[in-house]
Amino acid sequence: MGGKEPTIDDEIGWERLNPVVSYANRLECPPGYAFGPRIVHDRQFIWVAEGSGKANIQGREYEATGGDLFHYGPGIVHRFEADSARPFVLYGLHFQLHGDIPAAGAVAYRPPAEKAPDWPEADVLPNRLTIGQPPNVLSVPEHIRCLGRELETLFHAIAHNFQHVDPMHHTFNRGLMVQLLMELRAIVRRQSEIGSENGLRMRDVRGRLKANAAMPYEREWLREWTHYHENHASALFRLQYGQSPHDYFMSCKLGLAKKMLIASELAVGEISEALAFSSLHYFSRLFKQRTGYSPLAYRRNGRQI
Template sequence: MSAESILTQELQPHIRYADFLHYHPWKTPPRIITDYMLLYVQEGSFRLSIEGETYQLMAGQFCFVQPGIVHQMESISSSITFMALHMELFPSSVENRLEMIVPVDHGYNPDLITVQPNLRVFTDIDIPFVLKLSRPDWMLDAMQQAITHWNRKNALDHLQAQVYVTEIVLELIKEYTTRPMSELNRSTALHWVPAYMQYRLSETLSVEEMAQKALMSRSYFSMHFRKQFGLGPHQFLLKLRLDNATDLLRSTVLSLQDIADSCGFSSVHHFSKMYKLRFGYPPSQIRRQS
Protein backbone atom coordinates (compact mmCIF):
# COMPACT_ATOMS: atom_id res chain seq x y z
CA MET A 1 0.00 0.00 0.00
CA SER A 2 1.62 3.21 -1.13
CA ALA A 3 1.91 6.37 0.92
CA GLU A 4 -1.35 8.25 0.43
CA SER A 5 -4.19 9.80 2.37
CA ILE A 6 -6.07 7.83 5.03
CA LEU A 7 -9.17 9.64 3.74
CA THR A 8 -9.06 7.79 0.42
CA GLN A 9 -9.02 4.31 1.99
CA GLU A 10 -11.82 1.82 2.46
CA LEU A 11 -12.11 1.56 6.23
CA GLN A 12 -14.07 -1.33 7.73
CA PRO A 13 -13.62 -1.40 11.53
CA HIS A 14 -14.11 -4.87 12.99
CA ILE A 15 -13.69 -6.06 16.58
CA ARG A 16 -11.60 -9.18 17.02
CA TYR A 17 -11.47 -9.18 20.81
CA ALA A 18 -12.87 -6.97 23.55
CA ASP A 19 -12.84 -7.49 27.31
CA PHE A 20 -12.20 -6.16 30.81
CA LEU A 21 -8.95 -7.76 32.02
CA HIS A 22 -7.31 -8.12 35.43
CA TYR A 23 -3.79 -9.42 36.06
CA HIS A 24 -1.50 -9.88 39.02
CA PRO A 25 2.21 -9.43 38.22
CA TRP A 26 2.15 -9.51 34.44
CA LYS A 27 4.75 -9.48 31.70
CA THR A 28 4.47 -10.24 28.00
CA PRO A 29 7.30 -11.62 25.89
CA PRO A 30 8.49 -9.45 22.98
CA ARG A 31 5.71 -9.73 20.44
CA ILE A 32 3.81 -8.13 17.60
CA ILE A 33 0.07 -7.88 17.02
CA THR A 34 -1.56 -8.39 13.64
CA ASP A 35 -4.32 -5.82 14.23
CA TYR A 36 -4.73 -2.63 16.30
CA MET A 37 -4.85 -2.66 20.09
CA LEU A 38 -6.47 0.06 22.19
CA LEU A 39 -5.97 -0.20 25.97
CA TYR A 40 -7.35 1.85 28.85
CA VAL A 41 -5.78 1.48 32.30
CA GLN A 42 -8.49 1.34 34.96
CA GLU A 43 -6.32 0.49 37.98
CA GLY A 44 -2.59 0.05 38.48
CA SER A 45 0.18 0.87 36.06
CA PHE A 46 2.35 -0.84 33.44
CA ARG A 47 5.42 -0.23 31.33
CA LEU A 48 5.29 -0.30 27.52
CA SER A 49 8.62 -0.87 25.76
CA ILE A 50 8.41 -0.17 22.05
CA GLU A 51 10.83 1.02 19.36
CA GLY A 52 13.62 1.66 21.84
CA GLU A 53 11.45 3.82 24.10
CA THR A 54 9.78 3.05 27.41
CA TYR A 55 6.45 4.56 28.44
CA GLN A 56 4.83 4.29 31.85
CA LEU A 57 1.04 4.21 31.75
CA MET A 58 -1.00 4.99 34.84
CA ALA A 59 -4.70 4.64 35.67
CA GLY A 60 -6.79 6.85 33.42
CA GLN A 61 -4.48 6.64 30.38
CA PHE A 62 -5.01 5.14 26.93
CA CYS A 63 -2.42 3.50 24.70
CA PHE A 64 -2.59 2.46 21.07
CA VAL A 65 -0.34 -0.19 19.52
CA GLN A 66 -0.28 -0.77 15.77
CA PRO A 67 0.35 -3.95 13.75
CA GLY A 68 3.81 -5.29 13.09
CA ILE A 69 5.67 -3.30 15.78
CA VAL A 70 7.72 -5.32 18.28
CA HIS A 71 6.73 -4.36 21.81
CA GLN A 72 6.68 -5.67 25.37
CA MET A 73 4.46 -4.83 28.35
CA GLU A 74 5.09 -5.37 32.06
CA SER A 75 3.04 -4.40 35.10
CA ILE A 76 4.61 -2.01 37.58
CA SER A 77 1.93 -2.31 40.26
CA SER A 78 1.13 -5.56 42.04
CA SER A 79 -2.03 -5.91 39.94
CA ILE A 80 -3.48 -4.15 36.95
CA THR A 81 -6.96 -3.81 35.49
CA PHE A 82 -7.60 -2.49 32.02
CA MET A 83 -10.00 -2.52 29.08
CA ALA A 84 -8.71 -4.04 25.86
CA LEU A 85 -9.96 -3.70 22.29
CA HIS A 86 -8.34 -5.57 19.40
CA MET A 87 -9.71 -4.38 16.07
CA GLU A 88 -9.08 -4.35 12.36
CA LEU A 89 -9.47 -1.11 10.43
CA PHE A 90 -9.21 -2.43 6.87
CA PRO A 91 -11.11 -5.25 5.12
CA SER A 92 -9.50 -8.66 5.46
CA SER A 93 -10.42 -12.23 4.62
CA VAL A 94 -11.02 -14.76 7.34
CA GLU A 95 -8.88 -17.30 5.47
CA ASN A 96 -5.74 -15.12 5.69
CA ARG A 97 -6.34 -13.88 9.23
CA LEU A 98 -3.64 -14.89 11.75
CA GLU A 99 -3.75 -14.94 15.52
CA MET A 100 -3.94 -11.50 17.09
CA ILE A 101 -0.63 -11.90 18.95
CA VAL A 102 2.56 -13.33 17.46
CA PRO A 103 5.51 -13.87 19.89
CA VAL A 104 8.86 -12.81 18.52
CA ASP A 105 11.32 -15.69 18.39
CA HIS A 106 14.43 -16.56 16.42
CA GLY A 107 12.36 -17.50 13.37
CA TYR A 108 10.45 -14.24 13.29
CA ASN A 109 10.20 -12.67 9.87
CA PRO A 110 7.82 -9.69 9.68
CA ASP A 111 7.59 -9.98 5.89
CA LEU A 112 5.98 -13.42 6.24
CA ILE A 113 3.28 -12.34 8.68
CA THR A 114 0.03 -10.94 7.31
CA VAL A 115 -0.91 -7.90 9.34
CA GLN A 116 -3.18 -4.92 8.94
CA PRO A 117 -1.39 -1.89 7.44
CA ASN A 118 0.54 0.30 9.85
CA LEU A 119 -0.98 3.77 9.70
CA ARG A 120 2.46 5.27 9.18
CA VAL A 121 2.17 4.39 5.49
CA PHE A 122 -0.37 7.20 5.17
CA THR A 123 0.73 10.78 4.79
CA ASP A 124 -1.89 12.49 6.92
CA ILE A 125 -2.31 10.60 10.20
CA ASP A 126 0.05 10.20 13.16
CA ILE A 127 -1.30 8.34 16.20
CA PRO A 128 1.13 8.13 19.17
CA PHE A 129 1.55 5.11 21.43
CA VAL A 130 0.24 7.01 24.46
CA LEU A 131 -2.93 8.90 23.58
CA LYS A 132 -3.77 12.41 24.70
CA LEU A 133 -7.40 12.84 23.75
CA SER A 134 -9.64 15.87 23.59
CA ARG A 135 -12.56 13.76 24.80
CA PRO A 136 -11.18 11.04 27.11
CA ASP A 137 -14.51 10.57 28.93
CA TRP A 138 -16.27 9.99 25.62
CA MET A 139 -13.62 7.47 24.57
CA LEU A 140 -13.89 5.65 27.90
CA ASP A 141 -17.67 5.36 27.59
CA ALA A 142 -17.45 4.19 23.96
CA MET A 143 -14.93 1.48 24.91
CA GLN A 144 -17.08 0.31 27.82
CA GLN A 145 -20.13 0.10 25.59
CA ALA A 146 -18.26 -1.75 22.83
CA ILE A 147 -16.85 -4.31 25.26
CA THR A 148 -20.15 -4.82 27.07
CA HIS A 149 -22.11 -5.40 23.87
CA TRP A 150 -19.43 -7.58 22.28
CA ASN A 151 -19.39 -9.94 25.27
CA ARG A 152 -23.14 -10.56 25.14
CA LYS A 153 -22.48 -12.92 22.23
CA ASN A 154 -25.55 -12.34 20.11
CA ALA A 155 -25.89 -10.85 16.65
CA LEU A 156 -27.65 -7.62 17.63
CA ASP A 157 -25.21 -6.81 20.43
CA HIS A 158 -22.26 -7.62 18.19
CA LEU A 159 -23.67 -5.23 15.60
CA GLN A 160 -24.04 -2.53 18.27
CA ALA A 161 -20.46 -3.16 19.39
CA GLN A 162 -19.25 -2.65 15.82
CA VAL A 163 -21.10 0.69 15.74
CA TYR A 164 -19.21 1.81 18.85
CA VAL A 165 -15.84 0.70 17.50
CA THR A 166 -16.54 2.53 14.23
CA GLU A 167 -17.18 5.70 16.26
CA ILE A 168 -13.92 5.08 18.16
CA VAL A 169 -11.95 4.79 14.91
CA LEU A 170 -13.62 7.95 13.59
CA GLU A 171 -12.66 9.79 16.77
CA LEU A 172 -9.02 8.65 16.51
CA ILE A 173 -8.77 9.73 12.87
CA LYS A 174 -10.27 13.14 13.62
CA GLU A 175 -8.02 13.56 16.65
CA TYR A 176 -4.76 12.60 14.97
CA THR A 177 -5.10 13.54 11.32
CA THR A 178 -2.50 16.06 10.26
CA ARG A 179 -5.04 17.76 7.97
CA PRO A 180 -7.16 20.74 9.01
CA MET A 181 -10.77 19.90 9.82
CA SER A 182 -11.87 21.92 6.79
CA GLU A 183 -10.07 19.39 4.59
CA LEU A 184 -11.52 16.45 6.52
CA ASN A 185 -14.96 17.74 5.67
CA ARG A 186 -13.93 17.94 2.03
CA SER A 187 -12.57 14.48 1.29
CA THR A 188 -11.60 14.06 -2.35
CA ALA A 189 -12.86 10.45 -2.43
CA LEU A 190 -15.78 10.56 -4.89
CA HIS A 191 -16.52 6.84 -5.23
CA TRP A 192 -20.13 7.45 -4.18
CA VAL A 193 -20.89 9.77 -7.11
CA PRO A 194 -21.56 7.19 -9.90
CA ALA A 195 -24.16 5.41 -7.75
CA TYR A 196 -25.69 8.79 -6.88
CA MET A 197 -25.90 9.59 -10.59
CA GLN A 198 -27.53 6.23 -11.35
CA TYR A 199 -30.30 6.90 -8.85
CA ARG A 200 -30.87 10.34 -10.36
CA LEU A 201 -30.75 9.49 -14.09
CA SER A 202 -34.32 10.58 -14.75
CA GLU A 203 -33.89 13.91 -12.94
CA THR A 204 -32.16 17.15 -13.74
CA LEU A 205 -28.77 16.87 -12.03
CA SER A 206 -26.24 19.68 -12.24
CA VAL A 207 -22.51 19.64 -11.55
CA GLU A 208 -23.13 22.41 -9.00
CA GLU A 209 -25.54 20.18 -7.05
CA MET A 210 -23.07 17.29 -6.94
CA ALA A 211 -20.23 19.62 -5.94
CA GLN A 212 -22.34 21.03 -3.13
CA LYS A 213 -23.11 17.52 -1.86
CA ALA A 214 -19.35 16.78 -1.91
CA LEU A 215 -18.66 20.03 0.01
CA MET A 216 -16.53 21.33 -2.86
CA SER A 217 -16.55 24.19 -5.31
CA ARG A 218 -17.65 23.33 -8.84
CA SER A 219 -14.13 23.59 -10.24
CA TYR A 220 -12.54 21.60 -7.37
CA PHE A 221 -15.18 18.87 -7.72
CA SER A 222 -14.76 18.68 -11.49
CA MET A 223 -10.98 18.48 -11.22
CA HIS A 224 -11.02 15.58 -8.73
CA PHE A 225 -13.85 13.80 -10.52
CA ARG A 226 -11.92 13.82 -13.80
CA LYS A 227 -8.80 12.63 -11.97
CA GLN A 228 -10.66 9.65 -10.48
CA PHE A 229 -12.91 8.64 -13.38
CA GLY A 230 -11.17 9.92 -16.52
CA LEU A 231 -14.15 12.06 -17.61
CA GLY A 232 -15.69 15.27 -16.41
CA PRO A 233 -18.88 14.83 -14.32
CA HIS A 234 -21.18 16.08 -17.10
CA GLN A 235 -19.64 13.72 -19.67
CA PHE A 236 -19.74 10.81 -17.20
CA LEU A 237 -23.43 11.44 -16.46
CA LEU A 238 -24.22 11.65 -20.17
CA LYS A 239 -22.44 8.32 -20.74
CA LEU A 240 -24.51 6.68 -17.97
CA ARG A 241 -27.72 8.04 -19.49
CA LEU A 242 -26.89 6.85 -23.01
CA ASP A 243 -25.78 3.41 -21.79
CA ASN A 244 -29.01 3.05 -19.81
CA ALA A 245 -31.00 4.18 -22.83
CA THR A 246 -29.31 1.49 -24.95
CA ASP A 247 -30.30 -1.18 -22.42
CA LEU A 248 -33.91 0.04 -22.51
CA LEU A 249 -33.95 0.12 -26.32
CA ARG A 250 -32.80 -3.50 -26.46
CA SER A 251 -34.83 -4.97 -23.61
CA THR A 252 -38.14 -3.06 -23.57
CA VAL A 253 -40.85 -1.81 -25.88
CA LEU A 254 -40.90 1.66 -24.30
CA SER A 255 -41.34 4.51 -26.73
CA LEU A 256 -38.43 6.84 -27.49
CA GLN A 257 -40.26 9.54 -25.54
CA ASP A 258 -40.54 7.31 -22.44
CA ILE A 259 -36.88 6.31 -22.70
CA ALA A 260 -35.82 9.93 -23.10
CA ASP A 261 -37.83 10.85 -19.99
CA SER A 262 -36.53 7.96 -17.86
CA CYS A 263 -32.92 8.71 -18.81
CA GLY A 264 -33.11 12.42 -18.02
CA PHE A 265 -33.15 13.97 -21.49
CA SER A 266 -35.17 17.14 -21.99
CA SER A 267 -36.78 15.90 -25.22
CA VAL A 268 -36.73 13.11 -27.78
CA HIS A 269 -34.86 15.44 -30.12
CA HIS A 270 -32.13 16.04 -27.53
CA PHE A 271 -31.94 12.32 -26.76
CA SER A 272 -31.63 11.38 -30.43
CA LYS A 273 -29.03 14.07 -31.08
CA MET A 274 -26.80 13.00 -28.13
CA TYR A 275 -27.22 9.33 -29.01
CA LYS A 276 -26.15 9.85 -32.64
CA LEU A 277 -23.19 12.02 -31.59
CA ARG A 278 -21.86 9.24 -29.38
CA PHE A 279 -22.67 6.09 -31.38
CA GLY A 280 -22.87 7.41 -34.95
CA TYR A 281 -26.45 6.25 -35.55
CA PRO A 282 -29.87 7.15 -34.13
CA PRO A 283 -31.53 5.21 -31.29
CA SER A 284 -34.23 4.02 -33.67
CA GLN A 285 -31.62 1.83 -35.38
CA ILE A 286 -31.08 -0.14 -32.16
CA ARG A 287 -34.85 -0.65 -31.91
CA ARG A 288 -35.05 -1.93 -35.51
CA GLN A 289 -32.15 -4.34 -34.90
CA SER A 290 -33.79 -5.66 -31.73
Protein backbone atom coordinates (compact mmCIF):
# COMPACT_ATOMS: atom_id res chain seq x y z
CA MET A 1 0.00 0.00 0.00
CA GLY A 2 1.56 3.28 -1.11
CA GLY A 3 1.90 6.50 0.81
CA LYS A 4 3.28 7.04 4.26
CA GLU A 5 0.98 7.64 7.19
CA PRO A 6 2.28 10.49 9.38
CA THR A 7 3.35 9.55 12.89
CA ILE A 8 0.83 10.17 15.63
CA ASP A 9 2.08 13.65 16.55
CA ASP A 10 2.56 14.81 12.94
CA GLU A 11 0.26 17.24 11.17
CA ILE A 12 -1.00 16.77 7.63
CA GLY A 13 -2.18 19.54 5.30
CA TRP A 14 -5.60 19.46 3.68
CA GLU A 15 -3.84 19.30 0.32
CA ARG A 16 -2.30 15.94 1.28
CA LEU A 17 -5.46 14.49 2.75
CA ASN A 18 -6.17 11.26 0.88
CA PRO A 19 -7.93 9.05 3.43
CA VAL A 20 -8.27 5.30 3.20
CA VAL A 21 -10.59 3.20 5.37
CA SER A 22 -8.87 -0.04 6.36
CA TYR A 23 -11.69 -1.45 8.51
CA ALA A 24 -15.17 -0.34 9.59
CA ASN A 25 -18.01 -2.04 11.45
CA ARG A 26 -21.04 -1.63 13.68
CA LEU A 27 -20.91 -3.65 16.89
CA GLU A 28 -23.85 -4.39 19.20
CA CYS A 29 -22.01 -5.29 22.39
CA PRO A 30 -23.33 -7.98 24.74
CA PRO A 31 -23.79 -6.88 28.37
CA GLY A 32 -20.42 -6.34 30.04
CA TYR A 33 -18.51 -6.95 26.79
CA ALA A 34 -14.94 -5.60 26.84
CA PHE A 35 -12.02 -5.31 24.44
CA GLY A 36 -8.47 -4.35 25.31
CA PRO A 37 -6.12 -3.30 26.65
CA ARG A 38 -4.83 -3.24 23.08
CA ILE A 39 -3.21 -1.07 20.42
CA VAL A 40 -4.06 -0.51 16.76
CA HIS A 41 -1.64 0.00 13.89
CA ASP A 42 -3.40 2.89 12.17
CA ARG A 43 -5.87 5.50 13.45
CA GLN A 44 -9.29 4.64 14.83
CA PHE A 45 -12.53 6.43 15.64
CA ILE A 46 -14.92 4.77 18.07
CA TRP A 47 -18.33 6.45 18.06
CA VAL A 48 -20.96 5.45 20.63
CA ALA A 49 -24.33 5.27 18.87
CA GLU A 50 -26.31 3.92 21.84
CA GLY A 51 -25.85 2.59 25.36
CA SER A 52 -23.12 3.32 27.83
CA GLY A 53 -19.94 1.99 29.39
CA LYS A 54 -16.37 2.97 30.16
CA ALA A 55 -13.42 3.94 27.99
CA ASN A 56 -9.79 4.03 29.11
CA ILE A 57 -7.14 5.60 26.89
CA GLN A 58 -3.57 5.53 28.21
CA GLY A 59 -4.92 5.43 31.76
CA ARG A 60 -7.45 8.24 31.32
CA GLU A 61 -10.94 7.06 32.28
CA TYR A 62 -14.11 8.23 30.51
CA GLU A 63 -17.78 7.53 31.11
CA ALA A 64 -18.97 6.83 27.57
CA THR A 65 -22.55 7.35 26.39
CA GLY A 66 -24.38 7.89 23.12
CA GLY A 67 -22.74 10.65 21.07
CA ASP A 68 -19.21 10.23 22.47
CA LEU A 69 -16.44 10.03 19.88
CA PHE A 70 -13.00 8.64 20.75
CA HIS A 71 -9.85 8.88 18.66
CA TYR A 72 -6.48 7.22 19.06
CA GLY A 73 -3.57 6.51 16.77
CA PRO A 74 -0.88 3.85 16.36
CA GLY A 75 0.49 2.52 19.63
CA ILE A 76 -2.09 4.26 21.86
CA VAL A 77 -3.22 1.73 24.48
CA HIS A 78 -6.97 1.64 25.09
CA ARG A 79 -9.74 -0.44 26.59
CA PHE A 80 -13.57 -0.29 26.32
CA GLU A 81 -16.13 -2.03 28.52
CA ALA A 82 -19.89 -2.02 27.89
CA ASP A 83 -22.39 -1.48 30.67
CA SER A 84 -24.21 -4.59 31.90
CA ALA A 85 -27.65 -2.97 31.81
CA ARG A 86 -27.32 -0.70 28.74
CA PRO A 87 -24.47 -2.08 26.64
CA PHE A 88 -22.83 -0.17 23.81
CA VAL A 89 -23.76 -0.01 20.18
CA LEU A 90 -20.46 1.13 18.65
CA TYR A 91 -19.17 2.14 15.25
CA GLY A 92 -15.47 1.38 14.78
CA LEU A 93 -13.53 3.00 11.97
CA HIS A 94 -9.84 2.28 11.22
CA PHE A 95 -8.27 4.68 8.74
CA GLN A 96 -5.18 6.35 7.38
CA LEU A 97 -5.10 10.02 6.47
CA HIS A 98 -3.02 9.43 3.35
CA GLY A 99 -2.81 6.25 1.30
CA ASP A 100 -3.61 4.44 -1.93
CA ILE A 101 -6.73 2.52 -2.86
CA PRO A 102 -5.84 -0.93 -4.19
CA ALA A 103 -6.83 -1.79 -7.75
CA ALA A 104 -8.54 -4.94 -6.47
CA GLY A 105 -9.14 -6.68 -3.15
CA ALA A 106 -9.28 -5.34 0.39
CA VAL A 107 -7.29 -2.49 1.89
CA ALA A 108 -4.28 -3.73 3.85
CA TYR A 109 -5.26 -4.07 7.51
CA ARG A 110 -3.47 -5.33 10.61
CA PRO A 111 -5.77 -6.43 13.47
CA PRO A 112 -5.32 -4.82 16.90
CA ALA A 113 -2.67 -6.29 19.19
CA GLU A 114 -3.45 -7.15 22.81
CA LYS A 115 -1.35 -5.63 25.59
CA ALA A 116 -0.38 -6.93 29.01
CA PRO A 117 -2.61 -6.08 32.00
CA ASP A 118 0.04 -3.68 33.38
CA TRP A 119 -0.36 -1.39 30.35
CA PRO A 120 -0.97 1.84 32.34
CA GLU A 121 2.76 1.79 33.11
CA ALA A 122 3.57 2.19 29.42
CA ASP A 123 4.86 5.45 27.97
CA VAL A 124 2.14 8.01 27.32
CA LEU A 125 2.11 9.09 23.65
CA PRO A 126 0.67 12.26 22.09
CA ASN A 127 -2.86 11.55 20.94
CA ARG A 128 -4.47 14.22 18.77
CA LEU A 129 -5.54 14.24 15.13
CA THR A 130 -4.49 17.47 13.41
CA ILE A 131 -5.20 18.42 9.80
CA GLY A 132 -4.30 21.72 8.18
CA GLN A 133 -3.08 25.04 9.50
CA PRO A 134 -4.92 28.00 11.04
CA PRO A 135 -7.43 29.36 10.23
CA ASN A 136 -8.62 26.10 8.63
CA VAL A 137 -7.20 23.64 11.12
CA LEU A 138 -9.03 20.54 12.40
CA SER A 139 -7.71 19.40 15.77
CA VAL A 140 -9.55 16.41 17.27
CA PRO A 141 -8.73 15.37 20.86
CA GLU A 142 -9.06 11.79 22.06
CA HIS A 143 -12.60 12.41 23.33
CA ILE A 144 -15.32 14.76 22.13
CA ARG A 145 -19.11 14.90 22.28
CA CYS A 146 -20.64 14.60 18.79
CA LEU A 147 -24.42 14.41 18.81
CA GLY A 148 -26.58 14.38 15.68
CA ARG A 149 -27.86 12.20 12.89
CA GLU A 150 -25.25 13.37 10.40
CA LEU A 151 -22.39 11.49 12.07
CA GLU A 152 -24.42 8.30 12.45
CA THR A 153 -25.38 8.47 8.76
CA LEU A 154 -21.72 8.82 7.76
CA PHE A 155 -20.47 6.05 10.07
CA HIS A 156 -23.24 3.72 8.92
CA ALA A 157 -22.52 4.36 5.24
CA ILE A 158 -18.78 3.81 5.71
CA ALA A 159 -19.36 0.53 7.58
CA HIS A 160 -21.77 -0.60 4.86
CA ASN A 161 -19.37 0.26 2.03
CA PHE A 162 -16.53 -1.56 3.75
CA GLN A 163 -18.34 -4.86 3.25
CA HIS A 164 -17.46 -4.53 -0.46
CA VAL A 165 -13.80 -4.87 -1.43
CA ASP A 166 -13.93 -3.32 -4.90
CA PRO A 167 -12.19 0.00 -5.65
CA MET A 168 -15.51 1.78 -6.24
CA HIS A 169 -16.62 1.30 -2.62
CA HIS A 170 -13.16 2.25 -1.34
CA THR A 171 -13.51 5.47 -3.36
CA PHE A 172 -16.96 6.08 -1.88
CA ASN A 173 -15.45 5.71 1.58
CA ARG A 174 -12.69 8.16 0.76
CA GLY A 175 -15.32 10.77 -0.05
CA LEU A 176 -17.32 9.92 3.06
CA MET A 177 -14.20 10.18 5.23
CA VAL A 178 -13.58 13.70 3.90
CA GLN A 179 -17.20 14.56 4.74
CA LEU A 180 -16.75 13.09 8.22
CA LEU A 181 -13.60 15.12 8.89
CA MET A 182 -15.23 18.32 7.65
CA GLU A 183 -18.24 17.65 9.90
CA LEU A 184 -15.86 17.18 12.84
CA ARG A 185 -14.15 20.46 12.02
CA ALA A 186 -17.52 22.24 12.21
CA ILE A 187 -18.36 20.50 15.50
CA VAL A 188 -15.02 21.35 17.11
CA ARG A 189 -15.34 24.98 16.04
CA ARG A 190 -18.90 25.28 17.36
CA GLN A 191 -17.85 23.79 20.69
CA SER A 192 -14.93 26.21 21.02
CA GLU A 193 -17.36 29.10 20.42
CA ILE A 194 -19.98 28.07 22.96
CA GLY A 195 -17.75 26.42 25.55
CA SER A 196 -16.81 29.59 27.43
CA GLU A 197 -17.71 33.22 27.96
CA ASN A 198 -14.70 34.28 25.90
CA GLY A 199 -15.79 31.96 23.13
CA LEU A 200 -19.18 33.66 22.96
CA ARG A 201 -17.54 37.09 22.99
CA MET A 202 -15.24 36.22 20.13
CA ARG A 203 -18.18 34.86 18.15
CA ASP A 204 -19.90 38.21 18.66
CA VAL A 205 -16.75 40.07 17.57
CA ARG A 206 -16.59 37.93 14.43
CA GLY A 207 -20.18 38.79 13.55
CA ARG A 208 -19.64 42.51 14.15
CA LEU A 209 -16.48 42.55 12.03
CA LYS A 210 -18.37 40.97 9.14
CA ALA A 211 -21.27 43.41 9.53
CA ASN A 212 -18.87 46.40 9.42
CA ALA A 213 -16.68 45.12 6.59
CA ALA A 214 -17.48 48.08 4.29
CA MET A 215 -16.05 50.53 6.84
CA PRO A 216 -12.41 51.37 7.66
CA TYR A 217 -10.99 49.01 10.27
CA GLU A 218 -10.92 50.43 13.79
CA ARG A 219 -8.81 48.53 16.31
CA GLU A 220 -10.69 50.30 19.11
CA TRP A 221 -13.74 48.19 18.20
CA LEU A 222 -12.14 45.28 20.06
CA ARG A 223 -12.07 47.21 23.33
CA GLU A 224 -15.58 48.61 22.76
CA TRP A 225 -17.14 45.22 21.98
CA THR A 226 -15.35 43.10 24.60
CA HIS A 227 -14.23 45.56 27.33
CA TYR A 228 -10.79 43.92 27.03
CA HIS A 229 -7.57 45.58 25.95
CA GLU A 230 -7.21 45.37 22.17
CA ASN A 231 -4.14 43.13 22.42
CA HIS A 232 -5.91 40.67 24.70
CA ALA A 233 -9.05 40.59 22.57
CA SER A 234 -6.95 40.08 19.44
CA ALA A 235 -5.07 37.19 21.08
CA LEU A 236 -8.34 35.51 22.12
CA PHE A 237 -9.75 35.90 18.60
CA ARG A 238 -6.61 34.39 17.06
CA LEU A 239 -6.71 31.49 19.52
CA GLN A 240 -10.31 30.66 18.57
CA TYR A 241 -10.25 31.30 14.83
CA GLY A 242 -6.61 30.93 13.86
CA GLN A 243 -6.27 34.43 12.39
CA SER A 244 -6.19 37.98 13.67
CA PRO A 245 -9.35 40.13 13.76
CA HIS A 246 -7.82 42.37 11.09
CA ASP A 247 -7.10 39.45 8.76
CA TYR A 248 -10.65 38.19 9.15
CA PHE A 249 -12.03 41.71 8.61
CA MET A 250 -10.04 42.12 5.38
CA SER A 251 -11.27 38.73 4.14
CA CYS A 252 -14.85 39.93 4.68
CA LYS A 253 -14.06 43.21 2.90
CA LEU A 254 -12.61 41.35 -0.08
CA GLY A 255 -15.69 39.13 -0.11
CA LEU A 256 -17.82 42.26 -0.56
CA ALA A 257 -15.47 43.43 -3.30
CA LYS A 258 -15.91 40.14 -5.18
CA LYS A 259 -19.69 40.49 -5.10
CA MET A 260 -19.53 44.10 -6.31
CA LEU A 261 -17.16 43.23 -9.14
CA ILE A 262 -19.55 40.59 -10.46
CA ALA A 263 -22.93 42.14 -9.67
CA SER A 264 -22.34 45.87 -10.37
CA GLU A 265 -20.98 48.08 -13.11
CA LEU A 266 -18.98 50.22 -10.71
CA ALA A 267 -15.40 50.95 -11.72
CA VAL A 268 -12.65 49.30 -9.72
CA GLY A 269 -11.71 52.67 -8.22
CA GLU A 270 -15.31 53.26 -7.16
CA ILE A 271 -15.46 49.86 -5.46
CA SER A 272 -12.18 50.58 -3.69
CA GLU A 273 -13.56 53.87 -2.42
CA ALA A 274 -16.96 52.41 -1.44
CA LEU A 275 -15.22 49.77 0.69
CA ALA A 276 -12.91 52.29 2.38
CA PHE A 277 -9.61 50.90 1.07
CA SER A 278 -6.79 53.36 1.69
CA SER A 279 -5.92 53.52 -2.02
CA LEU A 280 -6.74 51.89 -5.35
CA HIS A 281 -3.18 50.56 -5.50
CA TYR A 282 -3.51 48.87 -2.10
CA PHE A 283 -6.91 47.39 -3.03
CA SER A 284 -5.62 45.97 -6.33
CA ARG A 285 -2.43 44.58 -4.77
CA LEU A 286 -4.26 42.96 -1.84
CA PHE A 287 -7.00 41.56 -4.09
CA LYS A 288 -4.47 39.87 -6.37
CA GLN A 289 -2.42 38.63 -3.42
CA ARG A 290 -5.48 36.96 -1.83
CA THR A 291 -7.28 35.70 -4.97
CA GLY A 292 -4.59 35.29 -7.62
CA TYR A 293 -6.45 37.69 -9.98
CA SER A 294 -6.50 41.41 -10.51
CA PRO A 295 -9.94 42.97 -9.86
CA LEU A 296 -10.57 43.40 -13.58
CA ALA A 297 -9.51 39.82 -14.37
CA TYR A 298 -11.75 38.53 -11.57
CA ARG A 299 -14.71 40.49 -12.99
CA ARG A 300 -14.02 39.21 -16.50
CA ASN A 301 -13.67 35.57 -15.43
CA GLY A 302 -16.66 35.76 -13.10
CA ARG A 303 -18.96 36.76 -15.93
CA GLN A 304 -18.01 33.93 -18.24
CA ILE A 305 -20.04 30.78 -18.75
